[in-house]
Amino acid sequence: MRIKVNNQLFWKFFKKIDFSGLKSIFFISSLLYFCIYFFYNIDQISFEINLEKNGINLSLSFLFCILSIFMNAYSWKYIFKWFGKEYKTNNLVSFYVLTNILKYVPGGIWHFVERFNFIKKISNPQIAFYTTLIEPYFMLSVSLLLASLGVFFSPWYFFFIFPCVFLNRKLIYFVLKRLESLKGKAFQVLQLANSRDQFEMRININSFFPVKAFLLEIGFILSKFIGFYICLSIFYTNNNFNIIFLLVIFSLSWSLGLIVPTAPSGVGIFEACLLFFIGRNIPHNLILVSLIYFRVISTSADLLLSFPFLIRKLAKKI
Numbered sequence: 001m002r003i004k005v006n007n008q009l010f011w012k013f014f015k016k017i018d019f020s021g022l023k024s025i026f027f028i029s030s031l032l033y034f035c036i037y038f039f040y041n042i043d044q045i046s047f048e049i050n051l052e053k054n055g056i057n058l059s060l061s062f063l064f065c066i067l068s069i070f071m072n073a074y075s076w077k078y079i080f081k082w083f084g085k086e087y088k089t090n091n092l093v094s095f096y097v098l099t100n101i102l103k104y105v106p107g108g109i110w111h112f113v114e115r116f117n118f119i120k121k122i123s124n125p126q127i128a129f130y131t132t133l134i135e136p137y138f139m140l141s142v143s144l145l146l147a148s149l150g151v152f153f154s155p156w157y158f159f160f161i162f163p164c165v166f167l168n169r170k171l172i173y174f175v176l177k178r179l180e181s182l183k184g185k186a187f188q189v190l191q192l193a194n195s196r197d198q199f200e201m202r203i204n205i206n207s208f209f210p211v212k213a214f215l216l217e218i219g220f221i222l223s224k225f226i227g228f229y230i231c232l233s234i235f236y237t238n239n240n241f242n243i244i245f246l247l248v249i250f251s252l253s254w255s256l257g258l259i260v261p262t263a264p265s266g267v268g269i270f271e272a273c274l275l276f277f278i279g280r281n282i283p284h285n286l287i288l289v290s291l292i293y294f295r296v297i298s299t300s301a302d303l304l305l306s307f308p309f310l311i312r313k314l315a316k317k318i
Contacts, residue, residue, distance in 0.1 A: 044285035065301035068223035075216035084204035101306035
């Protein structure tokens with residue numbers, strides 16, 4: 001009885017926490033942290049690059065960022081299929097790619113809104129809502145799984161495996177119910193009636209585990225990492241660091257950028273976290289330049305693929 005009372009008090013306290021405020025504080029603190037390190041090392045930072053020597057590497061980094069976007073798009077298609085809906089054309093993939101740039105818009109949810117509306121037209125609101133809702137959880141689970149490789153350095157990293165455990169037919173319903181705390185804001189943004197009857201889960205998952213979607217998400221994170229690694233290798237030629245350690249830090253930093261929607265596409269948070277976790281393993285001036293180049297390259301890849309979507313949006317407003 002006493003345990004039950006304590007649990008009730010805990011959940012009442014938990015519900016009173018202003019998580020949106022905490023996310024904003026974390027976002028601003030991360031930006032400040034990155035800026036402080038940038039200006040502290042500004043006299044040692046140089047953005048000059050020999051294009052004749054490193055032009056191929058920059059192009060490869062760009063191509064891996066492009067590849068990561070398409071892998072993420074195909075994973076989304078297979079998530080939709082895993083939820084019991086077949087869609088034979090590649091319109092899902094192309095629409096995902098076209099709307100990817102919207103993740104940089106302040107708020108960090110407008111790409112979800114566009115994708116929800118698209119799926120709703122070809123399916124139903126239930127599938128649209130839950131497919132859109134679960135896709136970030138797929139990305140988070142896979143990135144934390146890769147971060148769990150840090151178990152070679154510390155046993156605590158083992159716990160990062162647990163989000164992947166819930167990616168199966170029996171437990172995914174539990175995950176969706178836990179994510180329903182997002183519904184309040186989601187219904188307002190998507191302009192839907194907040195009706196439990198309307199949004200009762202009507203999904204028919206057709207296999208125990210989403211193998212194809214899962215493997216494509218792994219490819220997505222690894223492609224991003226390779227793109228970053230190429231940028232880093234341009235400036236840091238002393239390759240005596242542990243690449244597994246770097247992958248763990250990259251995945252963990254990317255995960256933190258993902259779960260803070262205040263930061264458009266994790267801008268600031270990813271960079272600050274990676275800078276913090278890398279410690280003194282790589283000179284700060286070199287990691288700062290690598291991070292900035294990687295951010296420019298990855299954003300350019302999004303812009304290039306989303307250019308037709310942006311032109312169409314602007315044309316409608318004119």
